[in-house]
Amino acid sequence: MTTRIDTRFAELKSQGRSAFVTYVMAGDPDAATSLNIVKALPKAGADVIELGIPFTDPMADGPSIQAAGLRALKAGMTLKKTLDLVRDFRKDDNVTPLVLMGYYNPIYIYGVDKFLTDAKSAGVDGLIIVDLPPEEDDELCIPALKAGLNFIRLATPTTDDKRLPAVLANTSGFVYYVSIAGITGAAAADANAVGEAVARIKRHTRLPICVGFGIRTPEAARAIAEKADGSVVGTALVDALKNSLDAEGRATAKTVNAVAELTAALAQGVKGAQQAAE
Amino acid sequence: MNVAKPNSYRSGPDERGHFGIFGGRFVAETLMPLILDLEKAYTAAKADPAFQAEMNGYLKNYVGRPSPLYFAERLTEHLGGAKIYLKREELNHTGSHKVNNVLGQIMLARRMGKKRIIAETGAGQHGVATATLCARFGLECVVYMGAVDVERQQPNVIRMEMLGAKVMPVQSGTRTLKDAMNEALRDWVTNVHNTFYCIGTVAGPHPYPTLVRDFQSIIGNETRAQMQEIEGRLPDSLVACIGGGSNAMGLFHPFLDDPTVEIFGVEAAGHGLTQLHAASIAGGRPGVLHGNRTYLLMDADGQIQDAHSISAGLDYPGIGPEHSWLHEVGRVNYLSATDDEALAAFQLLSKLEGIIPALEPAHAIAKVMELAPKRPRDHLMVVNLSGRGDKDVPQVGDILRGKK
Ligand SMILES: Cc1ncc(COP(=O)(O)O)c(C=O)c1O
Numbered sequence: 268m269t270t271r272i273d274t275r276f277a278e279l280k281s282q283g284r285s286a287f288v289t290y291v292m293a294g295d296p297d298a299a300t301s302l303n304i305v306k307a308l309p310k311a312g313a314d315v316i317e318l319g320i321p322f323t324d325p326m327a328d329g330p331s332i333q334a335a336g337l338r339a340l341k342a343g344m345t346l347k348k349t350l351d352l353v354r355d356f357r358k359d360d361n362v363t364p365l366v367l368m369g370y371y372n373p374i375y376i377y378g379v380d381k382f383l384t385d386a387k388s389a390g391v392d393g394l395i396i397v398d399l400p401p402e403e404d405d406e407l408c409i410p411a412l413k414a415g416l417n418f419i420r421l422a423t424p425t426t427d428d429k430r431l432p433a434v435l436a437n438t439s440g441f442v443y444y445v446s447i448a449g450i451t452g453a454a455a456a457d458a459n460a461v462g463e464a465v466a467r468i469k470r471h472t473r474l475p476i477c478v479g480f481g482i483r484t485p486e487a488a489r490a491i492a493e494k495a496d497g498s499v500v501g502t503a504l505v506d507a508l509k510n511s512l513d514a515e516g517r518a519t520a521k522t523v524n525a526v527a528e529l530t531a532a533l534a535q536g537v538k539g540a541q542q543a544a545e
Numbered sequence: 546m547n548v549a550k551p552n553s554y555r556s557g558p559d560e561r562g563h564f565g566i567f568g569g570r571f572v573a574e575t576l577m578p579l580i581l582d583l584e585k586a587y588t589a590a591k592a593d594p595a596f597q598a599e600m601n602g603y604l605k606n607y608v609g610r611p612s613p614l615y616f617a618e619r620l621t622e623h624l625g626g627a628k629i630y631l632k633r634e635e636l637n638h639t640g641s642h643k644v645n646n647v648l649g650q651i652m653l654a655r656r657m658g659k660k661r662i663i664a665e666t667g668a669g670q671h672g673v674a675t676a677t678l679c680a681r682f683g684l685e686c687v688v689y690m691g692a693v694d695v696e697r698q699q700p701n702v703i704r705m706e707m708l709g710a711k712v713m714p715v716q717s718g719t720r721t722l723k724d725a726m727n728e729a730l731r732d733w734v735t736n737v738h739n740t741f742y743c744i745g746t747v748a749g750p751h752p753y754p755t756l757v758r759d760f761q762s763i764i765g766n767e768t769r770a771q772m773q774e775i776e777g778r779l780p781d782s783l784v785a786c787i788g789g790g791s792n793a794m795g796l797f798h799p800f801l802d803d804p805t806v807e808i809f810g811v812e813a814a815g816h817g818l819t820q821l822h823a824a825s826i827a828g829g830r831p832g833v834l835h836g837n838r839t840y841l842l843m844d845a846d847g848q849i850q851d852a853h854s855i856s857a858g859l860d861y862p863g864i865g866p867e868h869s870w871l872h873e874v875g876r877v878n879y880l881s882a883t884d885d886e887a888l889a890a891f892q893l894l895s896k897l898e899g900i901i902p903a904l905e906p907a908h909a910i911a912k913v914m915e916l917a918p919k920r921p922r923d924h925l926m927v928v929n930l931s932g933r934g935d936k937d938v939p940q941v942g943d944i945l946r947g948k949k
Contacts, residue, residue, distance in 0.1 A: 323718065323849045324834060326730045327573045333717055345846040371571060372833045376847030398571040398833070402561065423575040425737055430578060448575050449735040 268415050270392045271364040272440040275314060276475045276496065285492035287312060287537040288477055289530055290368065290501030292319040292335035293352055294344025295508060300518040301339070304508070305356050307527040309363045312534025315477075317395065317499065320349050320369030327397045329452030331502045334509065338516055346373045346382070350389040357390035366419060366440070368395040371407065379407055383414035393417030393440045401433045408437050417441075422468055424448050431471045441475040441497065442468060446482075452502035455481035462494035485536025492540035500533055554801035554876050557867065562751020562837075565873060567866035570750040572836045575734045584752045586657050591759075596652065603648055607681070608638050610645075610763065614771035614927070619897040620913075627782070627920035629913060630775075631900070631930045632768055632796065639674045641903065641932030642764060642792040643745060647674040649760035650743045651682060659741035661685040665729040667694055667722035667788065668858030668905065669701025670932055671745030676710035686710040689728040691721035694857040700936045719851045722788075722861045726835050746789025747865030750836030754865050761795025768927055769799055776925055782807040784916065785929035786908040787879070788823075788858045790865035792931035801876060810868060811912045813854035814881035821853035824881040825864040826872050839866040855884035855944075856904035858932075882911035890914060891934065891941060903932035904941070 279286050289308050294301050308316055321339040325332060353365060367386065374382050374396070386394075394411055401408075401420070408418045417440030425448060426434055435442065444464060446456030456478075465476050478491050479499030491498040504526055511525035512518060557564040570580060590596040604610045613636065617629045634642040647664075654662060662684050666672030672688040679686035688705055692714040695702055705712050718724035726749075733742045747754045747761070765783075772780050783800060785793035787810045800806045815822035822828060825840040832841040834849060842850040842862035852862040871877040882890075890910035895901045902910060909928050917926055934941070 322847075324723065324727050326727045326835070327575075327734060329731075330717070340848060347846075370833075372841075372843070372849075373847035375833055375838075376843065376845075397573050398836075400570065400572060400574050400577045402570050402577065421574045423573075425575050425578045427578065434574065445575065448737045450731045453735065 270417050270440060271362060272315065272392050272417050275364050276441060279314060285495060285537055285540055286314040286475070286477060286497030287488070287534045288315040288317060288479070288497050288499040289313040289504055290317040290319060290499060291504055291508070291526065292321060292332065292339050293349040294321055294339030294342055295335040295505070296338045296512055296516060296518050297342040298344060298348055298352060300522055302352050302355050303523045304526050305352065306360070307523055308530055309360060311527040311530035313363070313530055315364045315366065315497065317366045317368045317501070318349065318353070320346055320367055320373055322370045322373060325370060327450055329450045329502065331452045331505045331509070335505045346377050350385050353391055354389040364392045365390065366393040366395055367391055369397070371396050371398050374407065379410055383411055383416065387414055387416060391416065393419050395419045395421065395443060397421065401436065404437055412437060412439065419443055421445050424464065428467070431468065435472045438474065441477050442472060443499070444468060444476055444478045444495070445480050446478050447480050449480065451480055453481060455483065455487055458490040458494055461491060465495045485532050488533045489536040489540045492537040498537060504529055550874060554871065554874070555798065557870065558751060558755055562755070564867045564870035566831065567839050567869040568751055568754060568837050570836060571833050571838070572750045573734060575737060579737055580750050582657070586653055587752055587756050590653055590656055600648060600652055604763065608644050608648065609636065611767045612636050614768055614775065617898050620894065623897055624914060624917040626918040626922065627916070627924040627926040628922065629917055630780070630925065630927045632764060632927055634764060634792065634929060634931045635900070635902065635933035639670070639677050640935065641670040641674070642761060642795060643671040644674040644677070645763055645795065646745070646757050646760040646791060647671065647678050647743060649756065651678040651684070654684070654741035654743070655682060657741065659739060661736065661740045662743050663687045663689070663729050663732050663740055664743045664745060665689045665722065665725040666745060667725070667860055668856065668903065669694070669698040669705065669936060670858060672710070672712070673701050673704050675743050676705040676708035679710060680708045687713060687732065689713050689715050689725040689732070691715050691719070691725045693720045694722065697940050698857050698936055699939065721852070722857070723849065723852070730835070746791040747794045747867060748789040748835060748837060748839070748863060754837065754867055757791050758794045758798055758867065761791050762798050764792065764795035764929065765797060765799035768796060772925065772927070779803055779806060780925040780927045781805065782809065782916070782924065782926045784809045784811065784909045784913055784926065786811045786859065786905045786931065787864060787868065788861050788905060789863070790868045792929050794865060794867060796927070796929045797877060808877045809912060809916065810877050810879045811908045812879060812881040813856060813859035813908055814883040815853040817883055818881065821851065822881070823852035823854040823860050823862065825862060826869070826879040827881050829862070831869065834863055837866045839869045840864050855887060856908065858903070858905040859908065880912050882908040886911035888941065888944065900930070901934035901938070902930055903934050904937045906931045
């Protein structure tokens, strides 16, 4: 099976470019604005889109993304509406890879089989589910692979060489290296340490490796892009969105642009990177 | 329930931490290696007689065990049925059963060379027990507590600070126990290299539900021996309140394979089961949160709902996974008591026995008030008096004065 993710990374590789991956929360601050933001991301330079599934108890997220999830839930977002958003996005974009990122409970309650069918038909390419380590692969990972979706696993600084093969075994699409032990929005990782970690993981897999957590600026994105196959920015975009809202937390005329402009600046940073030789 | 009856109710979990479909290890990858390490360290400690011997020494001389099994004569007379015994966990050092588990986990942390301890707390009893043992062993201690609970359990906040712990009020979400647990998990993910997470109940990822249960089983093991000595036989029924379910599991587990023993867990029904409450089995269904699959209060989209109980220690939208399993296989009966019923029981026990219970076990007493009168006089009923009420005196005082 070849997904949009595989195709996109193959293209980037042939161009000698590192991917720029953006994370935003579905339904933040409301479903309509969120759709417009997601639509604006590829034009602004996002190569891959990660879309957060809102959840009340995001135990691996820092305050910014926690608040984004609560804004979305307050505006009535659900997993079903998240899939609707993806379907609407796919009406005019059939190439940009889109990955849903979140926690297992909303999917478990939706029903795993029904979710996989609906996600696939909506145009989702892959899943990143924070609280499903390889020890729980039977829950969603294996069924997702069978349904033709990529299951993208997180590798972390605590994932040692002994454990890496287990983490990588059923991973597809790309590997998401979490550059620090911590939650989203925390301190940035040192690019050299990231380079060493990426090299270590590459000894175990041929999959592209994207690096996230703690990247906020075009300079930081460029530094990571020189060491990895992609860099992920989330909290900085979510913060830009939040800063554009009115006092009641509603979208303003500036909201979509605020996210698009930062995306463009970050994408420029990534494009300026010198790709490391493989 | 269409779940097959097992040969033994005491053999779980399986090697992946499952009790039937419940339990498991639903955590971020960053934590997975630590959880595997903990499992290894616990298995080794369990097999090490020196570990048990050291623990027994502290249980006796520091905690003050065994806790008495006390015949509540006036409560029995008042209710006019079953003979009621109180397992006096409120007499333990720090005032509740929580210390049994904390001692075990702190000894494990020491074996693993961890110098920084974090904990979540609702009522503050687990936080106090953790702060106490950290003081005793010279360990850094950080306790996460929902801002709402910091407000309603002030005496325990002050105690923790006096013991040298840092209390972190949690402002996210509903600002109660569930959010304290989220925040503790976030701290753990960030400080994996030096930090031991001391979980306060039989919940969380495997192996926590098992090791907490094992450390708390001293309650049931003592009860068994004490009842044998006093009455020459097993009790006929057991009653305990349930937040996450650790005091209940500690009392129940040693009796699960004794078919003559009826077992009752009591959840918090808050304002009533059709309104805001904290009864996950009565009002919830299976979902995944905080590292395990278990009964949870949630909406149709799988979003976790606010729990409510007058008692901060029961104000949690979940329950330990082994309880979910015991419910589905039908071994334990899960009941619930409202805020008002618990308040009435709190006053009754204080006046009849001269024992001010914590609001948590007051929920268990409330159901004893219903169950005991329907049982014959030779029926032996044991209630876990999991904690004392000092921490609740200001809160209950305000409520009672407000009602007058
Ligand atoms: C005295 C007392 N009993 C019971 C509980 C509830 O916890 P568990 O169900 O784990 O025993 C608490 C929790 O704070 C408590 O302080």
